[in-house]
Amino acid sequence: MTLTQPSRTGARVERLPLARFTTLGVGGEAEVWFVSDHDQLAEAMEAPYRILGGGSNLVIADEGVPERVIRLTGPFAETDLTPDPGLSDGETVVTGWVGGGVPLPGLIRRLQKLGLSNLEGTVGIPAQVGGAVWMNAGTRYGETFDGLHTLEIVTPGSRRQVTPDDLDWGYRASGIPRNHIVARVRLKLRRSTPEEVQARMEFADSARKGQPKMKTPGCAFKNPGGVSAGRLIDEAGLKGTRVGNAMIAPEHANFIVNLGGANSADVHALLGIIRERVGVPLELEYELWPEEG
Ligand code: FAD
Ligand code: EPU
Numbered sequence: 001m002t003l004t005q006p007s008r009t010g011a012r013v014e015r016l017p018l019a020r021f022t023t024l025g026v027g028g029e030a031e032v033w034f035v036s037d038h039d040q041l042a043e044a045m046e047a048p049y050r051i052l053g054g055g056s057n058l059v060i061a062d063e064g065v066p067e068r069v070i071r072l073t074g075p076f077a078e079t080d081l082t083p084d085p086g087l088s089d090g091e092t093v094v095t096g097w098v099g100g101g102v103p104l105p106g107l108i109r110r111l112q113k114l115g116l117s118n119l120e121g122t123v124g125i126p127a128q129v130g131g132a133v134w135m136n137a138g139t140r141y142g143e144t145f146d147g148l149h150t151l152e153i154v155t156p157g158s159r160r161q162v163t164p165d166d167l168d169w170g171y172r173a174s175g176i177p178r179n180h181i182v183a184r185v186r187l188k189l190r191r192s193t194p195e196e197v198q199a200r201m202e203f204a205d206s207a208r209k210g211q212p213k214m215k216t217p218g219c220a221f222k223n224p225g226g227v228s229a230g231r232l233i234d235e236a237g238l239k240g241t242r243v244g245n246a247m248i249a250p251e252h253a254n255f256i257v258n259l260g261g262a263n264s265a266d267v268h269a270l271l272g273i274i275r276e277r278v279g280v281p282l283e284l285e286y287e288l289w290p291e292e293g
Contacts, residue, residue, distance in 0.1 A: 036074025053131025100130025
């Protein structure tokens, strides 16, 4: 159903193919709710929903999903980096609110220009701020939780502020339950110089040289016990394995790429082959919509 009228609170609601919102370029239709204030967000959460960020960690079924899919827009995609005078000093800057719908790469560039450090290790991650927080996206040079001061989390019927100390976060995990929406955050940054931040960014980015440039949702599996899942999949001889129009990247075996026209079944089949052929249990990093099983 495409609503020609906005929702009761003014949210734009459209039935859209989700493929266009994902970096893999796969996924069928759903009712997408574009929300730009807390009233619209609350209304969108009145029925079963999912929250979509940059779509850079998702494999969505060709049938789409039956739930509402929420996108944070308007003020939820705005950035206020003004230092809070009460919380900032000569070394530390605590910013105003940064929306969960803000694209992370643009934020990282702005912080570099301002000479503000702590998040440059996440360079090259094509997430939105909310999705990066939810996953604690990162690299071995830094992760999202390195730069957080306060998080505003919204659930049906509640809105609360928490700090990283309130959460059980770690490698690729924030401790925030699924479908608790990270609406906005305040950043905690270290005063540095644009040159120093740039140098650290380039160093972190150099680790990406071997990653494929095609449509992909990033690494398929988490690294088990710190060992590169990519190396394990490579050692199982699976680079270049193709099912339909999806392939295990020849450049890095933990990336599945869409060669053009891939569907979700192709990707699921490759995930199955990897699990079967690699000798150790691997935990999926991708999120499957709908979930397995
Ligand atoms: P989505 O993919 O849209 O969603 C992922 C999950 O986050 C879903 O459960 C979704 O519901 C939830 N979510 C999204 N927004 C919110 C919100 N506002 N509140 C609460 N939950 C939310 N990841 C790394 O960690 N390190 C890397 O180096 C890295 N490199 C990548 C390179 C490429 C080329 C690609 C395509 C991906 C890479 N990724 C990497 C994976 C991906 O970018 C991260 O997992 C990222 O955190 C996903 O964020 P997103 O906004 O795209 O979320
Ligand atoms: N390797 C292989 N074959 C491969 C892939 C890797 O032998 O096909 C070897 C490399 O030669 C290297 C080692 O494995 O010696 C580690 O590889 P890499 O530096 O690429 O790091 P990774 O552990 O495979 C992790 C993250 C990436 C992140 C990079 C760079 C995970 C699951 N992956 O990859 O994150 O970008 O480090 O910091 O933690 C993601 O999470 O989506 C992601 C892309």
